Amino acid sequence: MNRFAIFFGIFIVLGIQACHKDKDNPPEESTKSKLEDVLTGIDSLKSFTADFKSASLAEEELSQGITVFTLSDRVLADVSVAKNNLQSTTVGIQDLPRLRAANGTNGSDFKDGSSIKDYIVKGRFSLSDLTADKKLTTLSGKTITVQVVNGIVYLNGVQVFNNPISNNSAFAVFALSSFINYGSMLALDNQALAKAAPCIPGGILTILGQNFSEKPEQNLVTLNGKNALVNAASKNKLVITIPAEATTGLLTVAVNNKTVSSLSAIPVLLPNISTVSGIQALGCQHIQGIAVDNNNTLYFTDPSNHRTLSYDASGHSVIYQPLSPPVKDINGDGKIDANDAELIITDPWAITLGNDGKIYVGGKNNEIPGIFRFSPNTPKQTEHWAGSSDLNLEGRRLNTGMSPIALLADGETILYANNFSNQQYVVNRIAGDNIMGWLYNINLLNVDPTYQQSATMLGMTKVKNVSTFYFADGTGKRIWKKDQNGLYLLAGANNNNHKPAQDGQGNAALFGSPMGIALWSDQYIVVCDNDYNNHNYSIRIVNSYGVVTTIAGGNNPTNSSKDGIGKAAQFDGVNAIAVDKDNMLYVASDDGSIRKIQFK
Structure with missing residues (x-):
């Protein structure tokens, strides 16, 4: 047997072993694929999942540990209706094209101009890691400020729901109550408002949202048409005193010629006096x-x-x-x-x-x-x-x-x-x-x-x-x-x-x-x-x-x-x-x- 035949036989044997080795140890699934598997299994996240799948995300961005903050189809529908005067808020398979059209054209941009990377932050965080005033950096390079009010976590004034969707060593996934607004749009967190109510005259109401003035006097707040005193203000939070004459009705905030109103009436309990x-x-x-x-x-x-x-x-x-x-x-x-x-x-x-x-x-x-x-x-x-x-x-x-x-x-x-x-x-x-x-x-x-x-x-x-x-x-x-x-x-x-x-x-x-x-x-x-x-x-x-x-x-x-x-x-x-x-x-x-x- 000549020398060439011997080397050829060795090459064949090594190749067979390598094939067996690859079959026994397939390549590890990417972080993005794992996330897609988690998101795909959740019916309420169909639109967000579709946007996530079509987004260009490099493995090196994700593999060091990340936290994803998702938006449900219901949230997307509510915001779409508010911005586009759409009549229905029913979410189902037939609504997905409408949601996609309302929230972006290329599968990775939402209606408010934000991208999927604005909802993914560097580092894997549990809820207990999200402490007051903590700064988070998104994959898009933007900064999110954490607020904690009465044990509830907010990102730039938007509530994070307590129960994580997924939580492992590589990533954590949470749901948000609304868009995180990084632009100049004035916004209210209506779910947080609903939890803060009911109110009484003279009582305090905390309003969470985005792009308020940090000067209390520059925020004009009314409750069912009655002016409220603003006690404290930041970009993402206002604290007001309920007016003496206030009754149940919509809450409105006006800042720099921009106005936003609550989606539902804020209940005000009135003092009933009897003998x-x-x-x-x-x-x-x-x-x-x-x-x-x-x-x-x-x-x-x-x-x-x-x-x-x-x-x-x-x-x-x-x-x-x-x-x-x-x-x-x-x-x-x-x-x-x-x-x-x-x-x-x-x-x-x-x-x-x-x-x-x-x-x-x-x-x-x-x-x-x-x-x-x-x-x-x-x-x-x-x-x-x-x-x-x-x-x-x-x-x-x-x-x-x-x-x-x-x-x-x-x-x-x-x-x-x-x-x-x-x-x-x-x-x-x-x-x-x-x-x-x-x-x-x-x-x-x-x-x-x-x-x-x-x-x-x-x-x-x-x-x-x-x-x-x-x-x-x-x-x-x-x-x-x-x-x-x-x-x-x-x-x-x-x-x-x-x-x-x-x-x-x-x-x-x-x-x-x-x-x-x-x-x-x-x-x-x-x-x-x-x-x-x-x-x-x-x-x-x-x-x-x-x-x-x-x-x-x-x-x-x-x-x-x-x-x-x-x-x-x-x-x-x-x-x-x-x-x-x-x-x-x-x-x-x-x-x-x-x-x-x-x-x-």
Whole structure:
């Protein structure tokens, strides 16, 4: 056998082995092919998938890890209809040519001029990787900014749906609620708007979208034709206050002669005011303090009759009016009996419900102010829980002078606001057997040098499970906020000339005399404002931007009471307010009634 034959035989053998090796180990499928397989299996992505398949994407662009943000046929159809006045939004096989025509001509360009590469970013990201203010770079070289609002992720103001379509080591695929707009087109994220609603007058609405002005005053926002105050602005987000007179309707944003409207109406819940039946039959002359428990049982004080009462959802009432044992013939009938028993508590004023299930009432005993504690099932017995005739304002619970005009249960402690003139201690805290100063007049003056009063906090409330407190300052005519970072003036200003109460933001707002205060839906501060000088008794909302909005009541020179919606309702004094577990508000009035406010 010659040398040539030997080499030829070796070549044949190696070739056969190579063929077997290629058959056993076929070439690895490209990243694009894998993505096409994933997308093809999803019926709602037919149009996006067709565009993806026809796009020119090099393997080296995809193989280092990518994240794809897809647009469903429904999204494409909705945008196509909005831009081209198409009549149908039904998506099916027959609609694909229409969608393709509306969204591009070459299979890789969408209607807004963006390409498929604008929806693919460099790097493989999970949802948890998309943190606030993170910058993403697309294959087309554009930048996307991540926003996170209430746990929901947005890209340039467009929502990313939480559940990934696909997630492996090479790529991740998510769905978007709308186009990512990189141009100058003004746009709203309508799905995010739908989730943010419903709204209430004075409340806050966050609007996500694209190409807003970063200057709040350059964004004109209306809700059903009523102008809204823009509290904060960025290119992709506006925060507005719902106007007092707003009703359900379309939201419109205008910027630099460009206007866009929501696809559907934004629902606005209005305050409906009604009188709680059965309360006035109890003969209260005026109701000063009010609280409500988890069973929606109301507890309230009737200082003119020296009583504290409860009234449950079935209409059953209990009178808490303990008497001391008779010790002398008070009525002069010649004998000492039950008719000579004296009231233990006079002038019950403030009331709160403790975590221990007890009722705490601020009142007087023998003209000595203090705090009294009741068990709900023993209305004729009480405990003198705090207060004495001593002049010291800090110390032991039963050896400290106080004049509690407002009470607030804070976990295992009780806060009380004093009604002393020119006092050093505005609010004290009782923890165990000890009383200590907690908020001082000097603190208020340090925050607002224009402050001219000795504060009287007529109402207090707090955020659940958070050390954030709000105070209604009756003499200072302000609303204060206190949290772990310090004390803040939220709204209000000096009003020594007794100007009528007016809505506004921060110190542009004026109060008559803010009294009761509550936190509605753990979001908004609701304030009872008694403007006695101008006969203006109203319920007002203060949001986190310090915007004050009157939502119910108003000028009432006859001091009459009338049920109704919003400002059509009238109050004869608004002294205190409480909110139940269903977010119903209850207002204590001077005419001995309790009014209920329900947003609907």
